[in-house]
Amino acid sequence: MLGCYYNLTYAENSDKTKDKPEKIHDFNFVAAGDFGCGDEPNRSIEGMIKKDPEIVMALGDLSYDKSATCWLNSITQLDDPGRIKILIGDHDLTKKMIKYNTYLQHFNMTKPYYSFDYQNVHFLAMATAKNSIIPYKYGSEQYDFVAEDLRSAHNNKSIKWIIVYSFRPFYSSLTEHLAEPELTYTYHPLFDKYRVDVVLQAHNHNYQRTFPIVYNESSFFPLNYPEISYNHDTKYNEPNAPIFITVGTGGAELHNFTGTVPYVIEQFGSHGFLNVDIKNSKNDLRLLGTFYENINMNKKDQFVITKKKDPGN
Secondary structure, eight states: OOOOOOEEEETTOTTOOOOOOSSOOOEEEEEEOOOOSSHHHHHHHHHHHHHOOSEEEEOSOOOOSSSSHHHHHHTGGGOOTTTEEEOOOGGGOOTTOHHHHHHHHHTTOSSSSEEEEETTEEEEEOOOSOTTTSOOSTTSHHHHHHHHHHHHHHHOTTOOEEEEEESSOSSOOSSSSOOOHHHHHHHHHHHHHTTOOEEEEOSSSSEEEEEEEEOOTTSSOTTTOOEESOOOSSEEESOOSOEEEEEOOSSSOOOOOOOOOTTEEEEEOOOEEEEEEEEEOSSEEEEEEEEEETGGGOEEEEEEEEEEOOTTO
C-alpha cells in the first residue's frame, strides 16, 4: 500500500488538514456494505485484500451480531491506520449504542459523517441510517455540513473527483428497500450543483448501477423519473451527473429483484465488492469501476468515466 495522505474533516473539526503531496499518483479504493460475519463476508474481504487498496470503504451494516468484535476481527489485514472508512448502518445502531460507540472509538471518529481528500479525490461520508438518531433532513447539522463541504470541494481546483457514500439509497430498482424520498429530494440537487461524480450506497443486499442521472425538478415524482444525462452502458465522457451505485454485497443474505427501472443500467444479486481505479494520464482523468464477484474474482460489471485535464494541470 502506498503512503496515505488524508485531509480529514468532521463537522466540528474543519481545521484538521495536512499539506498536499507534491505528486499525484494513480490509486484504487474498494467498497461494499452489508457484511455480517462468516464465510461469505470473509470471501469479500479476501478479495479486497488481493486488490491492495489505499482506501477501504465499508458502507454500513458491518456486523449483525450484538457486538462489533467479529467484524473487526475479520478485517484485521486491511485495518491499517486511516485505511478503512466506515458508514453506520441501521443494524449498527442498537438501543445501548454499543456497536456504534465501538466503531467510532476503533476508527478514531468524532462524528458518523465526515469528509476527506486523498490525492485529487474528495470523499464525503453521510450518516443516513436513522434520521431519528442521526438527523440528516433539511436544516439539520448534517445537512449544513454536507452543503458546505460539497461547495468547498467544488471550488477547490485541486479536486478532480467528488465521491459521496451513504448507507440508505437515493435511488433503487425494485427490491427489498425502496429509495428514501427525503434523501433524494434534499440532496440530489446539491449533488448536481456541485458536480458529484459517484454516489455509493448500500442497505439493499445486491448490486445496482444507474446511468449518470440529473434530478428532475420538472417532474411531480422526481424520485421515479430522474433525467438520464448520458445514455451509454459503460463509457461516460464528461457526463456532468452522478452515477448511483448500490454495493450491499459484502456478505449478508442477498435481496431479490421484483422488477427494473429505466434509469438503472445494471442490476444483479451477487456477493463481492466494487474496486475503483483513479488514473491520471497526460491528457485526461479516468475513474474505472469494476465489480468483482466472490466466485473466482469474476468481473461482473465494469464502467469508466473520463474527463479532460484542465490546461496546466
